[in-house]
Amino acid sequence: DSPETRPIFTAEKKSLVIDWLVKWRIAEPRQFIRNNGADIRNLESRLSPVVQAAFNEEITKRTVRGVLAAERDKVMQDVRQRLVDEAKAFGIEIVDVRIKRVDFVAEISDSVYRRMESERKQVANELRSQGAAEGEKIRADADKQREVIIAEAYRDAQKLKGEGDAKASALYADAFGRDPSFAQFYRSLEAYRASFRSKSDVMVVDPSSDFFKAMRGGGALAAPAAAAAHGGKR
Structure with a gap:
């Protein structure tokens, strides 16, 4: 030795x-x-x-x-x-x-150890900073994916709604094409329903106007129209 x-x-x-x-x-x-x-x-x-x-x-x-x-x-x-x-x-x-x-040697050991400790702290701080940056990136990616998913879901919902509306319109058009008088009567009912949505609604309209044409009609069409108008004014 x-x-x-x-x-x-x-x-x-x-x-x-x-x-x-x-x-x-x-x-x-x-x-x-x-x-x-x-x-x-x-x-x-x-x-x-x-x-x-x-x-x-x-x-x-x-x-x-x-x-x-x-x-x-x-x-x-x-x-x-x-x-x-x-x-x-x-x-x-x-x-x-x-x-x-x-x-x-003893006189430089302390300075060497202090330098080593400083270097270790620097490495630890760098690792923590990298971890924080990576965490922010993960959160940003998650938020972006969430927005994409919501946008895609809204797009699909609007597409389905449009397809449903198109099918309904096609059905109405087919039905109205076969019976124009029924189509006119149906539109009148829709107009009455839209005009009397609240019990407190009040309208001043000339009875001889075209608005009440369906009510003035005779037979099977007049009765439903009158009932609908009466129900809307209660």
Whole structure:
């Protein structure tokens, strides 16, 4: 494991602290004993500065984003490659190099966290704004569809009413064509009904006028006309 390390500057001059781990094994026992003795701590004390220097070389070529994510694996591979020749001098072989943790130094950690929090709030606000806009669009679409449905229903109703009126007119025309006197009598009744819709209606009309022609007629036509007129003046 890495001892207490010094900050390393990235390509954009940001200061990072790298906590690393190196796995090794003895490749040349005689070389190992000759250079390190029987105490493994001797090797560790000599190997740590070499590993730290290798990390310094690799980190300074990269950005913070690269070290944290995009090039993290590449950093570990390149550091391992740098240690190959150094390891031979110690009688060991480097098995693996790992970055355990990457931290900002204490004096800039707070500003980084504040920036990250601000960015998260900005993203949240953008999402809320997008949601509100989408809600307005959905409501507008619903209102538009409602208006279209009402307009179509009114159009269909008017079409049906027109067709009904046309059929009724055709029936009246057929009936009136076969019996013109009945047609005249029917129109007179409609005129009387329209003139006496209320019990309080009063009209002053010359009895000899054409308006009362149906009432003055004899036989079967006069009786219904007189009854209709009388009923309207009550």
